[in-house]
Amino acid sequence: MKWLDTREAGFEPSFLALLNDARETTTRVDGAVSAIITEVRQKGDVALLELTRRFDRWNPTEPAALRVTAAEMEAAAATVPAEQLEALQTAARRIEAFHRAQLPTDLELTDAEGVTTGMRWGAIDAVGLYVPGGKAAYPSSVLMNALPARVAGVARIAMCVPTPDGVLNPLVLAAARLAGVSEVWRIGGAQAIAALAWGTAMLAPVDRIVGPGNAYVAEAKRQVFGRVGIDSIAGPSEVVVLADAGNDPRHVALDLLAQAEHDEAAQSILITDDAAFGRRVAEALEQALQTLPRAAIARQSWDQHGAIILVRDWAEAVELTNRLAPEHLQVMVEAPRALMSRIRHAGAAFLGRFCPEAVGDYVAGPNHVLPTGRTARFASGLSVFDFLKRTTWVEADARALSAIGGAAVTLARAEGLDAHAMSVAVRLDAIEKRP
Amino acid sequence: MKWLDTREAGFEPSFLALLNDARETTTRVDGAVSAIITEVRQKGDVALLELTRRFDRWNPTEPAALRVTAAEMEAAAATVPAEQLEALQTAARRIEAFHRAQLPTDLELTDAEGVTTGMRWGAIDAVGLYVPGGKAAYPSSVLMNALPARVAGVARIAMCVPTPDGVLNPLVLAAARLAGVSEVWRIGGAQAIAALAWGTAMLAPVDRIVGPGNAYVAEAKRQVFGRVGIDSIAGPSEVVVLADAGNDPRHVALDLLAQAEHDEAAQSILITDDAAFGRRVAEALEQALQTLPRAAIARQSWDQHGAIILVRDWAEAVELTNRLAPEHLQVMVEAPRALMSRIRHAGAAFLGRFCPEAVGDYVAGPNHVLPTGRTARFASGLSVFDFLKRTTWVEADARALSAIGGAAVTLARAEGLDAHAMSVAVRLDAIEKRP
Numbered sequence: 001m002k003w004l005d006t007r008e009a010g011f012e013p014s015f016l017a018l019l020n021d022a023r024e025t026t027t028r029v030d031g032a033v034s035a036i037i038t039e040v041r042q043k044g045d046v047a048l049l050e051l052t053r054r055f056d057r058w059n060p061t062e063p064a065a066l067r068v069t070a071a072e073m074e075a076a077a078a079t080v081p082a083e084q085l086e087a088l089q090t091a092a093r094r095i096e097a098f099h100r101a102q103l104p105t106d107l108e109l110t111d112a113e114g115v116t117t118g119m120r121w122g123a124i125d126a127v128g129l130y131v132p133g134g135k136a137a138y139p140s141s142v143l144m145n146a147l148p149a150r151v152a153g154v155a156r157i158a159m160c161v162p163t164p165d166g167v168l169n170p171l172v173l174a175a176a177r178l179a180g181v182s183e184v185w186r187i188g189g190a191q192a193i194a195a196l197a198w199g200t201a202m203l204a205p206v207d208r209i210v211g212p213g214n215a216y217v218a219e220a221k222r223q224v225f226g227r228v229g230i231d232s233i234a235g236p237s238e239v240v241v242l243a244d245a246g247n248d249p250r251h252v253a254l255d256l257l258a259q260a261e262h263d264e265a266a267q268s269i270l271i272t273d274d275a276a277f278g279r280r281v282a283e284a285l286e287q288a289l290q291t292l293p294r295a296a297i298a299r300q301s302w303d304q305h306g307a308i309i310l311v312r313d314w315a316e317a318v319e320l321t322n323r324l325a326p327e328h329l330q331v332m333v334e335a336p337r338a339l340m341s342r343i344r345h346a347g348a349a350f351l352g353r354f355c356p357e358a359v360g361d362y363v364a365g366p367n368h369v370l371p372t373g374r375t376a377r378f379a380s381g382l383s384v385f386d387f388l389k390r391t392t393w394v395e396a397d398a399r400a401l402s403a404i405g406g407a408a409v410t411l412a413r414a415e416g417l418d419a420h421a422m423s424v425a426v427r428l429d430a431i432e433k434r435p
Numbered sequence: 436m437k438w439l440d441t442r443e444a445g446f447e448p449s450f451l452a453l454l455n456d457a458r459e460t461t462t463r464v465d466g467a468v469s470a471i472i473t474e475v476r477q478k479g480d481v482a483l484l485e486l487t488r489r490f491d492r493w494n495p496t497e498p499a500a501l502r503v504t505a506a507e508m509e510a511a512a513a514t515v516p517a518e519q520l521e522a523l524q525t526a527a528r529r530i531e532a533f534h535r536a537q538l539p540t541d542l543e544l545t546d547a548e549g550v551t552t553g554m555r556w557g558a559i560d561a562v563g564l565y566v567p568g569g570k571a572a573y574p575s576s577v578l579m580n581a582l583p584a585r586v587a588g589v590a591r592i593a594m595c596v597p598t599p600d601g602v603l604n605p606l607v608l609a610a611a612r613l614a615g616v617s618e619v620w621r622i623g624g625a626q627a628i629a630a631l632a633w634g635t636a637m638l639a640p641v642d643r644i645v646g647p648g649n650a651y652v653a654e655a656k657r658q659v660f661g662r663v664g665i666d667s668i669a670g671p672s673e674v675v676v677l678a679d680a681g682n683d684p685r686h687v688a689l690d691l692l693a694q695a696e697h698d699e700a701a702q703s704i705l706i707t708d709d710a711a712f713g714r715r716v717a718e719a720l721e722q723a724l725q726t727l728p729r730a731a732i733a734r735q736s737w738d739q740h741g742a743i744i745l746v747r748d749w750a751e752a753v754e755l756t757n758r759l760a761p762e763h764l765q766v767m768v769e770a771p772r773a774l775m776s777r778i779r780h781a782g783a784a785f786l787g788r789f790c791p792e793a794v795g796d797y798v799a800g801p802n803h804v805l806p807t808g809r810t811a812r813f814a815s816g817l818s819v820f821d822f823l824k825r826t827t828w829v830e831a832d833a834r835a836l837s838a839i840g841g842a843a844v845t846l847a848r849a850e851g852l853d854a855h856a857m858s859v860a861v862r863l864d865a866i867e868k869r870p
Contacts, residue, residue, distance in 0.1 A: 084846070087841075087843075087846045087849075091842060094546075094839070104539060109532075109533070111532070111800075115799060115800070117799060119818075122779055125780075125812065226808075229810070250861060251861055251862060251865075254858035254861060255858050257857075258855045261854045292853060293853050298854065337830070344557055344560070345557075345560075348826065348829075349827070351828060352830055354831055354832055354833045354836040355829055355832075358858045359843050359859060362842065363843045364550060364552060364831070366552055366827035375664070377559065378559045378642040378643040378664035379824060380826075385820070389780075389813060391780075391781050391784060392533075392782075392784070392802065393775065393784040393785070394795055394799040395772070395787055395790060396789055396790040396794065398789045401789040404529070404798045404799070406522075407521070408793055408797040410521075411519070411523065411575055411797045412793060414522075414574070415573050415574070416729075417697075418696070418727060418728050418729065419695070419723070419733065420693045420696070420793040420796060421793070422723070423692075423693045423791040423792070424793050426689060427686060431789070
């Protein structure tokens with residue numbers, strides 16, 4: 001963990017080092033992925049069977065075995081403890097309500113020239129949802145990816161999840177059922193992305209693919225981009241906590257550790273105006289690490305990427321936060337809304353001393369799929385907008401075209417596009433010659 | 436040009452061939468582009484001077500010569516004929532009005548549990564706009580790319596345009612001035628994209644880059660993606676015209692040619708329910724080709740990628756259009772709105788017999804930067820949304836956390852993320868112990 005102090009001479013270079021701390025470890029897998037995609041395109045379902053045997057270590061005997069049946073879904077959900085099922089339902093209800101409020105409205109305008117223009121929102125027909133297998137299979141992510149699609153009106157949501165050694169994750173299936181996923185396939189890795197993008201005999205292709213995955217999945221998404229839409233490729237998670245001395249240091253320490261326990265490459269940063277408070281947080285964090293089950297991961301994240309930044313005042317904190325453009329931001333000061341109004345760049349914010357980021361990971365309502373690695377400068381979290389697209393339209397009759405057509409003819413000629421100009425000009429002529 | 440008829444046995448394979456007609460010619464330039472980006476990152480402004488000499492064949496003596504001055508902007512605009520300047524102003528006014536209407540509103544909701552959630556839209560700080568040089572330098576594209584950014588509230592728009600042989604394009608500069616572009620740089624190709632993404636001593640980096648370009652520019656955008664946001668990489672243009680026999684065949688022929696004259700790889704498709712009308716359009720098109728200045732390009736596009744599809748009825752036309760998901764769609768039938776309501780996938784639509792697509796290229800108001808190559812299934816045209824990003828937020832006090840915190844603890848534990856669970860649980864404990 002680094003201690004930074006804006007009052008010290010070396011602050012700016014140290015802060016720049018933090019800003020440019022490239023936490024991603026990139027593995028080159030493009031050749032392997034391209035081979036897998038070719039295999040799936042050429043051999044379809046047979047390739048899926050072979051690749052599942054090779055990578056997931058179980059033996060589906062026929063393509064149909066790769067699809068999770070309704071009975072399997074029900075059986076899996078029945079094994080989930082009632083308390084967990086209720087918590088999932090609470091989460092689903094709240095996530096759905098928030099995303100429903102995001103739904104935009106269509107536009108229609110008629111101007112003085114008589115031209116009517118409009119913009120219409122429509123749902124994507126079919127979406128593919130990738131869910132990682134094994135330890136990283138998070139039911140909360142199934143809700144966060146599938147529910148916005150459902151709310152947007154996507155008719156078909158096809159989910160792919162690897163089942164290493166043949167083992168299904170009941171809570172993931174329960175979440176899929178709750179979120180209204182249409183199909184669940186036991187297919188993982190680059191082969192799942194290839195099947196979703198290109199389709200096979202049994203799995204119809206989709207129009208957009210979302211969801212996190214390992215390096216192979218990320219590279220496969222890059223390679224099928226263009227044929228289908230993809231979401232942005234998420235990097236390691238991060239949080240910036242703005243906290244004054246009015247907070248319990250242990251609360252703040254656990255908030256920092258909640259990020260750090262995700263991944264060795266995660267980053268937790270505390271910005272405070274009180275040095276003594278900063279030290280108390282650091283101590284509380286060390287103490288909490290003693291008993292944390294994922295202490296090894298959290299320790300490495302905190303040691304390598306963590307920071308406590310001491311600022312003169314909250315104006316400095318705002319400036320540094322805007323430069324960091326963090327994925328998650330906690331604002332734990334006396335008047336959090338006033339401070340928040342000056343923050344321009346953050347994926348998701350959590351306001352108040354009783355609003356830890358972890359409530360946002362599960363039940364608050366807004367999405368937990370968020371822009372990482374300073375991309376909040378230009379990118380946004382997952383939302384219904386990711387599952388909608390816009391069609392703009394223009395309606396013009398003879399009178400309207402007479403009013404605006406001349407300018408189009410002039411500009412088309414200036415650009416040397418004569419057929420463009422003529423397509424307008426012949427109509428203007430026809431209008432003039434009307435009785 | 437292909438004649439297709441839904442009544443004929445071979446229709447489906449012929450239509451599939453049309454759907455899968457990959458019109459893109461991809462050149463592998465990734466190595467060259469990666470070398471250019473490295474050169475700009477290492478040598479900054481000096482690299483920009485060298486690369487401009489090499490690729491654009493003029494000799495800027497110092498970095499400052501790469502920036503177009505306010506005086507040069509004014510002088511260039513002064514050489515533009517008044518008619519063209521007025522047409523540009525009409526276009527700018529209408530484009531701005533339409534995009535202003537797109538501006539979304541923020542969200543704030545307080546629920547029964549006392550949790551307040553919200554979503555706030557904010558502008559990107561700085562945007563880079565690439566404008567191709569030479570023949571493909573379209574002033575209309577400057578307006579279409581810069582005005583939505585301006586309307587969204589982007590504070591800084593840095594435009595890069597190559598000036599081959601040192602020649603500035605006055606109409607492009609006039610458009611930039613009109614659209615409120617902040618800086619104009621005489622830099623092109625991959626070196627412009629590298630400078631915008633990474634910055635140099637004189638050119639501050641931006642957060643997102645938009646605008647069309649050649650293979651080098653497209654590949655450079657791919658390579659800097661992640662560091663900055665990019666727009667989608669446009670393929671060749673296309674139009675589908677739905678027209679009944681009530682139209683003047685010559686009008687429809689010119690609409691088809693207006694697409695075809697863009698590029699040999701462009702695609703124009705007429706769908707009609709009247710064979711005789713289809714033949715008349717084909718004849719009118721041949722006749723118009725006799726005198727069209729860009730006939731060679733349009734001829735190749737029409738011969739290789741053009742099609743006339745005869746349908747039994749308009750329901751069939753709707754189905755085929757949804758499969759084509761065209762960039763541009765003209766609906767030239769008796770009741771165009773009724774037909775349009777059944778079209779799910781199109782970038783931009785033009786309704787009525789007096790509404791050629793060319794008005795949309797210049798003055799209608801909606802954007803002319805649109806999803807090509809069937810990507811309208813999941814993608815949308817350029818808009819203010821491309822220059823905005825969302826921050827979601829949650830505000831919870833002790834009472835609100837008590838209401839929803841338990842579910843978060845349960846789910847965090849089920850996912851094995853104990854610090855997540857503890858960050859909520861310690862606060863719930865603290866609330867319980869309050870006097």
